[in-house]
Amino acid sequence: MRKYVDLHVIPRIEDEDSWRHTAQLLGIAGYSAVALTVPTGLMDDRLRSLRRSFADAGLEVFLRADFACSGRHDLLKLLRRFRRLFDIISVKCLNHAVALVAARDRRVDVIFFDLPQRNAWFDHSIANVCRAAFEFNLRPLIEDASLLSIAMRQVRIAEEHKVNIVMSSGCTSPAFVRAPAQLSAVGSMLGLDRHRVRETVSLIPWSILEKNVERMSNEHVEDGVRVRRKRSSND
Amino acid sequence: MTRRYLRVRIFSSEPVTGEQFLGTLTASLQRYFGEVGLSDVNPRMIRFDTQTSEAIVACQKGREDQLQAALALINHVGRVEVAPLTVRISGTIKGLRRRSR
Secondary structure, eight states, X not given: OOOOEEEEEOOOTTOHHHHHHHHHHHHHHTOSEEEEEOOTTOOHHXXXXXXXXXXXXXXXXXXXXEEOOSSHHHHHXXXXXXXXXXXXXXXXXXXXXXXXXXXXXXXXXXEEEOTTSTTOOOOHHHHHHOOSEEEEEHHHHXXXXXXXXXXXXXXXXXXXXXXXXXXXOOBSSGXXXXXXXXXXXXXXXXXXXXXXXXXXXXXXXXXXHHHHHHHTSTTEEETTEEOOOOOOTTO | OOEEEEEEEEEESSOOOHHHHHHHHHHHHHHHHHHHXXXXXXXXXXXXXXXXXXXXXXXXTXXXXXXXXXXXXXXXXXXXXXXXXXXXXXSSHHHHHXXXX
């Protein structure tokens, strides 16, 4: 059975009712896993209750950090500091220079653009070097339908360069939760290939999560290199 | 004329009626796909349960993606904030009852 993942859920930490309801809806919508965007300095007890709420709704929980930097030095500093603490690292590209660095750096899993803010966008120069997955969030499209044309243009570029695309809800409240089939329907409306569109909410985000879980294990040395420990005679 | 049926759960802070919901859905389809798209999809409200806020909506076979996209982009019915979630799609109304979540 296909596992669906919402890679971008932004719970309002101060509003417990809101994130409990969001967790319930994500469970009803049929997701198997979610990546929660949390502040880098969130207290442990808050994090535990957040995780528990989403786990109670039958969801596998992963933590995600969104970096919004205006310069490459800030971004590289944050990547050095937080890469090993979060399951998913994403970069909100505020300008072209940061977008280029983020797209190239293999420590970055996902890049996304703030569609209403029009001083940076996904173009051919970024698509050409992009190792990270390119994420579309549904929330800005719900809030402002005029952004659809920009999104369609970006999808076309990403498809042309065979960049992995991830469709996420980007929900901050229960009102923005949508089912995986709805997300992929919006994806095909934006011009994604009909056969690949389901993968943008299942296989592609799931493979990112799996890769990072492996990377964070003790056995991992670097891509393709793992430590194989000998079994002791007691095992 | 072959049709597909979608079971939609509507989560909202205040109750909404079936007419309101269908009106918003039609407007959404018209907005994103135009008059021709709307007539291609040809949405019909088969049932609307106000107690559970659950609707069964029918559309032309092969147009369910457009209907789902239009549903996904709905955020308000009137002034009420809503989250319409597609729970199941089937070729028969009976099929929608199976494997209910």
